Amino acid sequence: NAGVMQNPRHLVRRRGQEARLRCSPMKGHSHVYWYRQLPEEGLKFMVYLQKENIIDESGMPKERFSAEFPKEGPSILRIQQVVRGDSAAYFCASSVGRRDLGGYTFGSGTRLTVV
Amino acid sequence: QKEVEQNSGPLSVPEGAIASLNCTYSDRGSQSFFWYRQYSGKSPELIMSIYSNGDKEDGRFTAQLNKASQYVSLLIRDSQPSDSATYLCAPPTGGSQGNLIFGKGTKLSVKP
Numbered sequence: 001n002a003g004v005m006q007n008p009r010h011l012v013r014r015r016g017q018e019a020r021l022r023c024s025p026m027k028g029h030s031h032v033y034w035y036r037q038l039p040e041e042g043l044k045f046m047v048y049l050q051k052e053n054i055i056d057e058s059g060m061p062k063e064r065f066s067a068e069f070p071k072e073g074p075s076i077l078r079i080q081q082v083v084r085g086d087s088a089a090y091f092c093a094s095s096v097g098r099r100d101l102g103g104y105t106f107g108s109g110t111r112l113t114v115v
Numbered sequence: 116q117k118e119v120e121q122n123s124g125p126l127s128v129p130e131g132a133i134a135s136l137n138c139t140y141s142d143r144g145s146q147s148f149f150w151y152r153q154y155s156g157k158s159p160e161l162i163m164s165i166y167s168n169g170d171k172e173d174g175r176f177t178a179q180l181n182k183a184s185q186y187v188s189l190l191i192r193d194s195q196p197s198d199s200a201t202y203l204c205a206p207p208t209g210g211s212q213g214n215l216i217f218g219k220g221t222k223l224s225v226k227p
Contacts, residue, residue, distance in 0.1 A: 033214055042219035043159065043203065056214055091158055093215075103149045103205075104215060106158040 002027065004094050004107035005074075012113045019079040019086070021110045025094030032075045033104060034067060037089045049075060082114045118142075121204050121218035129226050134191040136221045138204030141185065145206035148180060148187045149215065153201045159217075163189060194225040 005024040013019050025032050034046040045059040049069035060067065064082075069075040079086055089111050093104035118141040128134045136150075147166045151159035165171045165178040165187065177190040187206070191198055201220040 035217075043217040045214055045216060048214045103147075103151075103161045103164055105161070109158050 004029075004092055004105050006090075006092050006107035006110050008110060009108060010111045010113070012115060013082045014115055015083055016081050019082050019112055019114075021077040021079075021090050021092075021112070022074040023077070023092030023094075023107060024074040025092075026105055029094035029096055029105070031095045031097065032069050033093045033095075034075075034077050035091045035093065037091065037109075039088070043091065046077070079112075082112075084114050087112055087114045119204055119206060119216055119218035121202075121221050123219055124222040125224050126221055127224045127226060128194050130194060130196060132194050132225075134194045134198065134223055134225070136189040136191075136202050136204075136223065138187045138189075138206075138218055139185055140187070140204075140206045142206065143182075143185065147206070148178070149205040150176075150178060150187075150189045151203040151205060151217070153203060153220065155200070159203055191223075194223075196225045196227050199223055199225050 004026055007022050011019055023032060030050055032049045035043045036046055037043050047060050047067045048056040049067060051069055052071050064080045066078045089109045091109045092107045095104050120139045149161060150163040152162045153159045163173060163176050163178045165180045168180050168182055171178045175192045179188045201222045203220040204218040205215040
């Protein structure tokens with residue numbers, strides 16, 4: 001039973017390019033969460049999605065960032081026109097239900113480096 | 116603003132000692148609490164969950180919850196160097212959303 005799969009593991013982008021981060025939740029999980037972790041900082045919530053719905057995007061920067069979780073395929077976190085400050089580890093997590101008493105399962109993360 | 120406070124450390128304990136990690140939270144609606152462990156360069160890993168007041172033990176780990184004081188702690192007995200990591204406390208935000216809000220974490224170092 002595969003866990004939460006994230007790819008790529010490492011992504012290097014030049015300033016101004018687009019970054020696309022993918023997340024496939026655990027089998028049977030329909031709730032996906034994206035978190036960002038800056039170096040030496042804690043995990044910051046970005047967005048919570050279910051299939052074809054954004055439930056809570058209160059942690060998403062207002063510009064350049066978007067997320068989707070289509071009916072088919074992985075969840076995508078898209079960052080347009082990346083800047084150096086976007087360099088961070090981006091973690092995806094999934095859960096069975098909205099208030100999952102079992103907590104979240106995290107993927108291995110995508111380390112984004114903007115040069 | 117829902118907040119989670121943790122002592123960032125580093126907390127240094129000798130091998131075999133008890134490590135005590137603390138967390139306070141501001142959202143009285145939080146019902147379940149999770150402790151995650153994160154090794155450097157790795158993703159967070161769930162190690163404990165607790166839902167009711169009191170203690171919950173799992174091997175060398177004991178989670179303690181006091182909802183009246185809005186306080187949750189994690190005790191690690193017989194600490195090992197392999198326990199050296201950052202420990203993240205995570206109560207849900209409460210309400211209808213349920214997404215986890217994490218503290219900044221406490222960095223634990225267990226010295227051989």
